[in-house]
Amino acid sequence: MAMSRPEALQQVATLPWYHSIDLGDSVVTNGQYDHRPYLSHYGLPVDLHGKTVLDIGAASGFFSFELERRGAQVTATELTQWQDHDFAPTYQPDQTPEEGYRYLHQPFDVAKQILGSQAQMKWINIYDISPETVGVFDVVFCGSVLIHLTDPLKALCNIARVTREKAIVATVIQQHESERSIATMVGHESGYCWWIPTRACFELMAVAAGFVGIEWMSDFQLNYRDQPTGPYHGVLHAYPTTDGWTERTRHRDQVCAAYHDATNEQSIPEMLANVRRQEQEKANVTVGRALQAALINVRQQEQEIVQLKDLVAAYERGRFIRLMRFLNRVRHPRS
Numbered sequence: 098m099a100m101s102r103p104e105a106l107q108q109v110a111t112l113p114w115y116h117s118i119d120l121g122d123s124v125v126t127n128g129q130y131d132h133r134p135y136l137s138h139y140g141l142p143v144d145l146h147g148k149t150v151l152d153i154g155a156a157s158g159f160f161s162f163e164l165e166r167r168g169a170q171v172t173a174t175e176l177t178q179w180q181d182h183d184f185a186p187t188y189q190p191d192q193t194p195e196e197g198y199r200y201l202h203q204p205f206d207v208a209k210q211i212l213g214s215q216a217q218m219k220w221i222n223i224y225d226i227s228p229e230t231v232g233v234f235d236v237v238f239c240g241s242v243l244i245h246l247t248d249p250l251k252a253l254c255n256i257a258r259v260t261r262e263k264a265i266v267a268t269v270i271q272q273h274e275s276e277r278s279i280a281t282m283v284g285h286e287s288g289y290c291w292w293i294p295t296r297a298c299f300e301l302m303a304v305a306a307g308f309v310g311i312e313w314m315s316d317f318q319l320n321y322r323d324q325p326t327g328p329y330h331g332v333l334h335a336y337p338t339t340d341g342w343t344e345r346t347r348h349r350d351q352v353c354a355a356y357h358d359a360t361n362e363q364s365i366p367e368m369l370a371n372v373r374r375q376e377q378e379k380a381n382v383t384v385g386r387a388l389q390a391a392l393i394n395v396r397q398q399e400q401e402i403v404q405l406k407d408l409v410a411a412y413e414r415g416r417f418i419r420l421m422r423f424l425n426r427v428r429h430p431r432s
């Protein structure tokens with residue numbers, strides 16, 4: 098529902114803001130994050146006049162409004178309701194459905210009103226994004242959404258399908274082991290964050306999603322507002338065609354080749370041979386143990402036989418002594 102600027106300004110302090118947004122007149126929203134000092138890491142095009150831009154998972158809209166400020170015609174998307182998140186079945190959301198609804202809907206609306214923005218909001222899950230549902234855009238921006246998805250690769254495939262020139266994708270990445278294509282699963286601990294890829298893994302995911310050119314933009318720690326902690330992020334620009342590449346853009350084949358050695362430390366036949374060798378070693382150990390047990394058994398039985406022989410010998414000795422005593426008594430009967 099449309100509201101006047103004074104009405105909207107009155108609401109600002111009461112709303113849950115994800116972003117710190119400068120609304121003018123010295124009013125800055127009380128965001129969980131302040132992206133303004135980090136903006137250069139994203140490599141947003143300076144001039145977006147005449148371009149259409151899709152901002153997926155826009156939250157309170159900092160990037161939508163920034164992209165619009167650079168001249169773009171912006172469409173933002175968000176989840177309709179909080180429960181639409183990929184939450185683990187055991188996860189207790191930190192917001193009630195009503196609070197979540199407010200978080201997703203109101204801050205964007207209020208900021209849009211105050212800034213006089215023309216950005217259009219579409220309520221749609223990233224898994225449902227396609228040329229048929231939202232259309233195709235010159236630039237697609239997707240910031241810090243993949244970390245919240247159980248299937249980030251599917252989401253990247255959808256992003257590729259609706260990108261005409263370039264996708265700008267940021268997500269939480271591992272700070273170390275950047276050359277190895279691995280991802281750490283954290284869903285069992287958090288219930289709302291899922292995969293943390295290395296840089297190599299993130300780039301290869303973009304390749305797998307169908308992008309032909311990848312440009313690594315930056316990696317940096319995105320701190321919470323006024324706190325020296327926050328998730329480590331990577332930003333890449335991905336191109337669905339060879340148009341618009343910069344000298345830093347690498348072809349998908351170069352990206353694959355760059356990470357081949359670090360990732361494929363063993364070829365698949367080597368891996369299989371290793372597995373077979375390990376299984377054989379396990380079988381050898383089992384057979385060895387069984388043989389040892391059998392040998393111990395045989396030794397025990399041998400000992401028992403020796404003991405039995407001793408017993409028989411002793412018995413025989415006793416019988417002989419008793420016989421001699423008997424004969425003695427027969428020969429020398431007591432009168």
Ligand SMILES: C[S@@+](CC[C@H](N)C(=O)[O-])C[C@H]1O[C@@H](n2cnc3c(N)ncnc32)[C@H](O)[C@@H]1O
Binds near residue numbers: 222
């Ligand atoms: C961490 S915030 C990032 C906000 C903004 N894109 C940025 O970079 O600052 C993640 C946003 O993604 C949205 N989101 C989470 N799962 C989503 C999904 N399956 N489809 C679309 N948006 C989703 C959340 O509602 C949330 O607003």
